[in-house]
Amino acid sequence: MDLALDIISAILLAAGTFFVFAGGVGVMRMPDFYTRMHAASLTDTGGAALIIAGLLLQGGLTLAPVKLLAIFLFLFLTSPTASYALVNAALLSGLKPRARNETGAPLPEGEALQPVTRLGKRGTNTPQDNTGKAAAKQPAAKKAAAKKPAEKKPAANKKAAKKS
Amino acid sequence: MMMEWVYFGACVGILVTMTLAVVRGLIGPTIFDRVLAVNMFGTKTVLFLAVVSYLSGRPDFLDLALAYALINFIGVLAVLLFFQSREVRRAAEAEKEAGK
Numbered sequence: 001m002d003l004a005l006d007i008i009s010a011i012l013l014a015a016g017t018f019f020v021f022a023g024g025v026g027v028m029r030m031p032d033f034y035t036r037m038h039a040a041s042l043t044d045t046g047g048a049a050l051i052i053a054g055l056l057l058q059g060g061l062t063l064a065p066v067k068l069l070a071i072f073l074f075l076f077l078t079s080p081t082a083s084y085a086l087v088n089a090a091l092l093s094g095l096k097p098r099a100r101n102e103t104g105a106p107l108p109e110g111e112a113l114q115p116v117t118r119l120g121k122r123g124t125n126t127p128q129d130n131t132g133k134a135a136a137k138q139p140a141a142k143k144a145a146a147k148k149p150a151e152k153k154p155a156a157n158k159k160a161a162k163k164s
Numbered sequence: 165m166m167m168e169w170v171y172f173g174a175c176v177g178i179l180v181t182m183t184l185a186v187v188r189g190l191i192g193p194t195i196f197d198r199v200l201a202v203n204m205f206g207t208k209t210v211l212f213l214a215v216v217s218y219l220s221g222r223p224d225f226l227d228l229a230l231a232y233a234l235i236n237f238i239g240v241l242a243v244l245l246f247f248q249s250r251e252v253r254r255a256a257e258a259e260k261e262a263g264k
Binding site for chain 2: 006009010013014016017018020021023024025027028033036037040044047048051052054055058062063064067068070071074075078079081082083085086089090092093094095
């Protein structure tokens with residue numbers, strides 16, 4: 001039992017350390033502030049949760065797990081808040097994300113697209129696309145709807161015939 | 165005995181990450197990169213203290229970790245507020261000069 005607990009907590013600690021280290025490498029190597037923020041904020045919360053979970057299993061019946069739980073709750077609430085506040089401050093102060101055009105070449109300075117319009121221009125989330133797909137799907141759905149009653153009706157008729 | 169080595173490995177990994185965060189804080193091109201590095205360094209310090217408390221068998225370190233987590237969060241928010249108000253002040257000054 002003890003060995004199983006040890007192995008589980010060792011796996012959790014190793015996974016947490018890997019996440020934390022991946023976050024550190026991401027913060028060092030990512031190209032601009034927002035991507036760095038992405039690497040840091042996710043691994044801050046995830047790695048901390050894994051490491052503290054690994055330590056929790058080793059606590060036994062003392063006060064230590066309670067304190068660990070308090071640390072975990074606090075980190076879990078404040079780490080995303082701090083990340084949000086940081087990105088919000090950066091956006092408000094006019095720091096633009098490094099955007100790329102459709103061919104993958106970096107856009108010239110001052111022509112960075114806004115993230116929302118960028119999603120629309122990609123052609124995946126445009127309203128026209130959605131309506132087109134919906135229009136293409138509707139006839140098929142109508143056909144299916146039309147088929148089902150047609151199939152059911154003869155069956156019902158047969159049943160009725162058998163009963164009678 | 166096995167767990168000591170696991171704690172030790174976690175300590176080393178967290179320390180390397182803290183070093184990477186410090187390097188990013190030193191070379192960070194914008195002020196927000198530096199704040200991000202400080203925030204990350206603080207979180208890693210909390211984790212490091214927690215692991216060290218288990219490695220050395222002294223649960224008192226967990227209190228330090230908790231206090232550090234509190235201070236880190238408040239500190240990052242205070243620094244952000246400071247820089248945000250500086251940006252707002254600069255924009256207002258630029259508007260005044262443009263108005264003149």
